[in-house]
Amino acid sequence: MKYSDILTSAFTALRRNIGRSTLTMLGIVIGVGSVVLMSSVGASMEKVILSQISSLGSKSMVIFPGSNQEGGASQVFAGHDSLTFEDIEHLEKLTTIDTIAPIVFMPGPAKRGREESSAQIMGVHPNFFHNQKMSAAQGRLLDAHDNDRAARFALLGPDVKEELFGQSDPLGKEITVGDRSYTVVGVTKALGSQFFQNADDRVYISLSVARQVTGQKYASYITMLATDSFDVAFAHVEGLLRYRHKIENPKNDPEKDDFIVRSSEQANAILSSVSLGLTLFITTVAGISLLVGGIGIMNIMLVTVTERTREIGLRKALGARPRDILLQFLAESVALTVTGGMIGLIFGLGLAWIIAQIIQGFLSTYLFAISFPSMIAAVLMAALTGVIFGISPARKASSLDPVESLRYE
């Protein structure tokens, strides 16, 4: 029997039992579909995070007030007073730190006439724009001169500009934050989402002004760029802050600190471990679903062999060798799993695409991504499942005695 005939016979047999075939392959469809879906969502998220990390550069660091909790979770306290401006003055003196930019959050909302925005109001040091690699799309950024003379200027993110000014030119116009008014000097280029926050829905005010308005003596958080090696800068920052905050922490227990230092390299490492965890999770889900699906297929194939005993006897009477029967039933089993795998693939990709469209609504940098290795591996695993779980029923079929099979009632 030719291989092409074996394949044709297999698919013909599946078509003749379309209802049963569909139900039998459902386990494989769900298994492969979920693997493809999860790997696609994982690949999309990885792309988003990697693009954000790479946009900040490998020397970027952030210090938050707060502490690391047991098990690695971080508790950031934006209103915590552990990062004082005296700390910042000392940090500026570290040779391993290139630029440092404290940020103070201000209460909103930002208004223009009757228009109101829920944008985050941030008092920032001019270094912030350098650290975040930001530039102006319109007008200019806030500079050291503005900061030094506490000028009442505002820099808008593009979403705020759209909200308050629509299509009109905002430069030179006034907005109010709280009970004070500010002149708009620029609009930033679109940044999209940064670590799942909309970086375009912000109003930037000079740090000196924010400090005057809020009277705040501590920073909400600090961004920094290391001069060279991140590791050395990290150690220096940690050592200096522990010394100034009188924290005894020789064992580097992050729970004892009242600050959290994060870097893009750390985020990379976290991402790698999350990726590994996700891969292991997907593999486990795939393994379990294919095992369950495979057992279902073996059961159905055993039933099929019993049901088709007379057909097997007939085929043998017509000249089929045991090998022909074995290959025919094995092909049916593999055809079931591969067809299920292909349907699962399409189903998973379709669902991943729909999810991508939904997420893009609030995370514009999220893109539909496909993990080709996962897709190929999932379909190959489905085919292998067909071979492994199909071999026993196929051997049973091939070993049937033709005379007994023809008499089977």
Next chain:
Amino acid sequence: MPSLISLSGLHKSYFNDEVETAVLHGIDLEIDTGEFIAIMGPSGSGKSTLMHILGFLDRPTAGTYTFLGENTAGKNDDDLAAIRATKVSFVFQAFHLLPRATVLENVLLPLLYHPGIASIDREKYARKAIASVGLSDRAGFLSSQLSGGQKQRVAIARALVTEPALIFADEPTGNLDSASGLQVMEVLEKLNAAGHTIILVTHERTTAEFADRIVHIKDGLIESDTSSHKRRKAGADVKLK
């Protein structure tokens, strides 16, 4: 020229939990090409077992089976399958058609296992065989949509399609009314007239009368071997050892 089939001292026993049940006790028989032979006998006489051995679906326990001048004793399962695919075919009492397949698909089935017919020619062979049993207009019908007589004619077309040297018909009229049975026997008669060797296994005297030669089996032994008065074929070499 050697006989198509030559049996010498053929025995067959079945073993169940080491208990031996002897079915054939030493059959000697020769059948020549072109014969239409009926094997008759009561239920349990061993006629079906003999047909299964002759049709390479089963093996004898002892004795010699020579087919087309070749001793079949040393042949393995694949060799026997190859003979079934090319040299012999079967028409069964229960038709054994695939119910969800069309007439054409049923008749194409043996060609999947025939190494000598190219894939491209298969349909031509199948349609020719269907035409020879007068069912060309039913080629696209599902076999489950046919009457009993039509089903058996499809089974005969399936047996013919590989152009075998020998056709076995096992109680071919057993599931048919007398009119359909007659039609089927007339088709077999025509095939024999066209040169096919036919071995008919039956317990019905009227059906056996279509054959040129009738072999009676009783208790695993040939009781009689006679030429039919009705249709003796000139030159048929009938022997009883």
